[in-house]
Amino acid sequence: MTNEDFKNQKAAEKTEVEQYFNGMGFDRWNRIYSESNEVNKVQRNIRIGHQKTVNDVLSWIQESGNIQNLSFCDAGCGVGSVSLPLASLGAKSIVASDISEAMIEETKKRANSNDIDINKISFIKSDLESLEGSFHTVICLDVFIHYPQKAAEEMVRHLCVLTEERLIVSFAPYTPFLALLKKVGQLFPGPSKTTRAYTLRKQGIIKAANESGFTLTKNKLNQAPFYFSQLLEFKKTPQG
Numbered sequence: 001m002t003n004e005d006f007k008n009q010k011a012a013e014k015t016e017v018e019q020y021f022n023g024m025g026f027d028r029w030n031r032i033y034s035e036s037n038e039v040n041k042v043q044r045n046i047r048i049g050h051q052k053t054v055n056d057v058l059s060w061i062q063e064s065g066n067i068q069n070l071s072f073c074d075a076g077c078g079v080g081s082v083s084l085p086l087a088s089l090g091a092k093s094i095v096a097s098d099i100s101e102a103m104i105e106e107t108k109k110r111a112n113s114n115d116i117d118i119n120k121i122s123f124i125k126s127d128l129e130s131l132e133g134s135f136h137t138v139i140c141l142d143v144f145i146h147y148p149q150k151a152a153e154e155m156v157r158h159l160c161v162l163t164e165e166r167l168i169v170s171f172a173p174y175t176p177f178l179a180l181l182k183k184v185g186q187l188f189p190g191p192s193k194t195t196r197a198y199t200l201r202k203q204g205i206i207k208a209a210n211e212s213g214f215t216l217t218k219n220k221l222n223q224a225p226f227y228f229s230q231l232l233e234f235k236k237t238p239q240g
């Protein structure tokens with residue numbers, strides 16, 4: 001594929017993802033990331049698995065202490081599953097950004113109804129490739145699933161540019177077993193088929209971060225039926 005073809009494919013995929021998360025996808029994921037009973041068995045399991053990922057991220061951040069002095073960027077924040085707890089834990093500042101206007105509006109709504117100090121949060125409708133700024137910690141959870149390997153690696157490189165100290169990302173990992181499940185349609189079943197779902201090779205993601213000056217510091221695989229998420233933490237590599 002030429003560079004031009006790659007750029008065009010990536011732009012087309014992004015538009016598709018944006019439309020999905022402003023429409024049918026918003027409805028679906030808003031329900032999954034809530035306590036609503038209007039979810040099927042698959043969606044309930046995705047909710048359980050995703051909560052494990054969120055809990056790990058929050059505990060990794062809390063372990064490292066002094067959250068009150070730290071700035072965060074939650075790229076592809078969805079309904080604010082990480083941004084809102086970070087605000088409650090007293091983070092200095094949070095940029096909650098998403099490609100979908102509907103998701104950003106929902107994050108705002110949830111912040112208001114949960115009595116969260118919204119002055120700490122900047123809500124930004126933006127794709128993560130256009131984000132600018134500098135943050136102590138950048139987080140990007142379960143977003144790369146919508147993009148193929150090369151596009152996801154480019155995203156990692158861009159997120160590294162925004163990161164002062166720590167980058168935390170998660171994605172569905174490529175394994176031969178998951179590849180087989182995907183092939184027979186048992187992975188990512190149901191309406192999620194309306195956007196493509198990609199599994200990614202962990203080594204490619206690590207290499208992209210390493211080449212951008214970051215070292216892998218934590219690594220955890222979270223699973224529930226129909227949910228597989230590889231969570232990685234990177235820290236800026238100390239200069240020798």
Ligand SMILES: C[S@@+](CC[C@H](N)C(=O)[O-])C[C@H]1O[C@@H](n2cnc3c(N)ncnc32)[C@H](O)[C@@H]1O
Nearest residue numbers: 021076077078081098099100103127128141143
């Ligand atoms: C499966 S949800 C995960 C949401 C959130 N990170 C979480 O874990 O709760 C994926 C989110 O990524 C957003 N997204 C997809 N592509 C994006 C991009 N290129 N830039 C920013 N956000 C994106 C979608 O709009 C959606 O809100």
